Amino acid sequence: MTKLANSNAAWWIFTVCVVVVYFYGLKMPLVGPDEPRYAQVAREMFERGDWISPTLGGFDWFEKPALLYWLQIVGYKLFGVNEFAARFGSALFGLGTVASTWILGRYSNFRSEKTESVEFANWLALITATTLGILVFSRGASFDIIVTFPLTASLIGFFVYDRPHSEQHRQQTLGIVSFYFFAGLAVLAKGLIGIVFPFGTVFAYFVLSRRWPSKQLVISIVWGTFLIVAVAAVWNVPMYLRHGWKFIDEFYVQHHFQRYTSNKYQHPQPFYFYLWVLPLMTVPWLPFFIISIWRWTKELFTRKNIETSDRDTNSRPLQLFALAWIAVPLLFFSLSGSKLPGYILPALPGAVALTGIFVFEFVRRSAKRRALVFTIAAATLIAIMVLVTFVVPKYADRESVKRLIEKANDAGYRSSKVVNFQNISHNAEFYAAGRLVREPDGKQKRFDNAKELTAFVESLESPALVLVPVEKSSEILASKYFNSDMIGENGDLAIIAIRGN
Numbered sequence: 001m002t003k004l005a006n007s008n009a010a011w012w013i014f015t016v017c018v019v020v021v022y023f024y025g026l027k028m029p030l031v032g033p034d035e036p037r038y039a040q041v042a043r044e045m046f047e048r049g050d051w052i053s054p055t056l057g058g059f060d061w062f063e064k065p066a067l068l069y070w071l072q073i074v075g076y077k078l079f080g081v082n083e084f085a086a087r088f089g090s091a092l093f094g095l096g097t098v099a100s101t102w103i104l105g106r107y108s109n110f111r112s113e114k115t116e117s118v119e120f121a122n123w124l125a126l127i128t129a130t131t132l133g134i135l136v137f138s139r140g141a142s143f144d145i146i147v148t149f150p151l152t153a154s155l156i157g158f159f160v161y162d163r164p165h166s167e168q169h170r171q172q173t174l175g176i177v178s179f180y181f182f183a184g185l186a187v188l189a190k191g192l193i194g195i196v197f198p199f200g201t202v203f204a205y206f207v208l209s210r211r212w213p214s215k216q217l218v219i220s221i222v223w224g225t226f227l228i229v230a231v232a233a234v235w236n237v238p239m240y241l242r243h244g245w246k247f248i249d250e251f252y253v254q255h256h257f258q259r260y261t262s263n264k265y266q267h268p269q270p271f272y273f274y275l276w277v278l279p280l281m282t283v284p285w286l287p288f289f290i291i292s293i294w295r296w297t298k299e300l301f302t303r304k305n306i307e308t309s310d311r312d313t314n315s316r317p318l319q320l321f322a323l324a325w326i327a328v329p330l331l332f333f334s335l336s337g338s339k340l341p342g343y344i345l346p347a348l349p350g351a352v353a354l355t356g357i358f359v360f361e362f363v364r365r366s367a368k369r370r371a372l373v374f375t376i377a378a379a380t381l382i383a384i385m386v387l388v389t390f391v392v393p394k395y396a397d398r399e400s401v402k403r404l405i406e407k408a409n410d411a412g413y414r415s416s417k418v419v420n421f422q423n424i425s426h427n428a429e430f431y432a433a434g435r436l437v438r439e440p441d442g443k444q445k446r447f448d449n450a451k452e453l454t455a456f457v458e459s460l461e462s463p464a465l466v467l468v469p470v471e472k473s474s475e476i477l478a479s480k481y482f483n484s485d486m487i488g489e490n491g492d493l494a495i496i497a498i499r500g501n
Contacts (some may be wrong), residue, residue, distance in 0.1 A: 021381050
């Protein structure tokens with residue numbers, strides 16, 4: 001392993017392995033409430049040939065912008081409507097995040113020699129590719145990695161612009177254009193944080209650096225704002241023209257401001273929630289991250305003269321930029337009334353950059369250290385493959401209704417309506433699409449007692465399927481108001497066919 005870690009062949013082999021791992025196992029059932037809903041929204045847009053209006057069950061669904069749905073539509077066109085296609089864009093954007101950090105290492109001018117800067121870029125990309133948070137969220141049909149990639153590309157574009165380099169004009173131009181373009185793409189990915197995080201991070205970076213932005217940068221804000229607006233307008237303008245104030249109210253007022261300032265969407269967590277979530281996302285590089293935080297923070301606040309240390313002074317700007325990159329999302333989401341683990345993912349590349357500086361210094365000291373880090377990365381990829389092959393599918397089967405719906409279809413209930421009893425299965429949105437019973441506002445209907453369910457069954461000419469918690473299934477099976485047949489259960493939910501007496 002020592003010789004392998006010092007060869008160019010190792011990096012090519014590692015790159016191929018990363019690509020394989022990121023696309024491996026994406027066919028597993030969609031899990032949780034979000035993956036199936038987002039995949040179904042994209043399916044409805046795909047089937048209508050509509051790239052503008054998101055719907056769920058035929059009802060307007062304005063919670064999130066369109067970028068994930070567009071990627072899923074492309075996936076459906078390429079691979080058909082399935083789980084792999086729904087997750088294809090996420091895996092692609094995960095790899096895009098890895099590639100972006102390689103560019104950060106290559107063009108950040110951390111190392112003066114080209115060969116050293118390429119080497120640093122390789123190690124930085126290795127850490128990014130094998131960091132738990134990036135690996136996990138790149139496998140999910142959700143918005144977290146979809147916004148993380150453009151935010152990462154945007155911030156790296158700025159940092160490349162801000163650093164001196166030999167091809168200054170060309171790289172500065174590409175860097176600053178990338179900063180604004182990808183900020184606009186981030187707006188299409190998740191909304192206004194696409195503007196808040198890039199500008200907030202750059203502001204914090206100048207504060208930590210104790211310097212003013214250049215006149216050129218200030219002037220660029222004028223045309224850069226137009227570029228952001230132009231990119232974001234690709235979806236926002238058609239949505240407003242089609243839906244008017246309803247779009248503004250639901251997407252911006254309710255799902256931006258009310259979600260941030262209140263617990264309206266039932267995701268409360270303490271203020272310090274992300275102080276432990278973010279470090280856990282850096283596994284298996286957590287020890288390196290903790291050490292780097294301690295060292296760099298100590299130097300920052302003690303004003304230690306790092307010119308006398310054995311570290312290259314060019315690491316100072318990247319260190320400060322990484323700290324700003326971590327701090328802005330961390331503070332922003334810690335103050336939010338609604339907290340989910342994936343929200344903090346855009347801060348993870350900043351944590352990786354900070355860790356990468358320390359890891360690079362670590363591996364440069366001996367071939368054995370290089371082999372150690374390379375082994376940790378390889379072991380992480382192998383562990384993911386093992387988990388995805390033998391462990392995660394069992395969890396996915398329990399958390400998904402896919403097998404239950406398939407079993408009911410095989411039993412002859414392919415066209416039967418699907419209802420919820422004493423629960424709401426958002427997972428069924430994708431697997432029982434077009435068959436779910438809904439309230440007038442589009443939400444899935446929930447039945448809480450057998451008599452209420454009886455009235456519904458009697459209104460149907462054919463049997464219905466009931467998704468019910470396993471512990472409550474006896475209430476359905478023992479009911480005297482209708483006939484029932486147990487079809488199957490997954491340990492969490494049971495599916496029962498019912499028909500009138």
